[in-house]
Amino acid sequence: MSFKVVARDRLKPECREEALKLIAELIAKTRQEPGNISYVYCKDTKDPDYYAMIEEWKDQEALEAHMQSEHFNYYIPKLSQMMAEPSRLEVYEELVK
């Protein structure tokens, strides 16, 4: 059973353009990881200040390897400074596939 992650962000409006550029780079690198199944950046349809990275990983080890990767540790601290509040991170394990 795979793992799914919902990382919900509130981007500072003045940082939106630069953040989306960095996020596109992070996505390209993350999709090269062998344990990544899906990694998509989304916009909340009801609240325009909120975004979310919705992720799927082969297993817990794949998710842990991602969080230790060079690109994660390069981009996430930069992106954190562009958020209006701390990200909300939820990690789920598939129960009924």
Add this chain to the structure above:
Amino acid sequence: MSFKVVARDRLKPECREEALKLIAELIAKTRQEPGNISYVYCKDTKDPDYYAMIEEWKDQEALEAHMQSEHFNYYIPKLSQMMAEPSRLEVYEELVK
């Protein structure tokens, strides 16, 4: 660009077994909808009381058709009574695929 839904639930512990049976039936029917890409029930890895249906739909029309379907309107009211608090529904549009 597809739509993703995160519907987070807190199941009443005494209803867990029955709810999971109904959810498995709802999943089987939902996956037959032509606009459904993915519909997976998950368990929060940090908080054992919480679950989430994590969904992907071809477009907004597909999601609207789902919410008007016979199975949605049969199962969701039944399941709502098995929740310890109202579900938290977030709808996202893919921004960077």
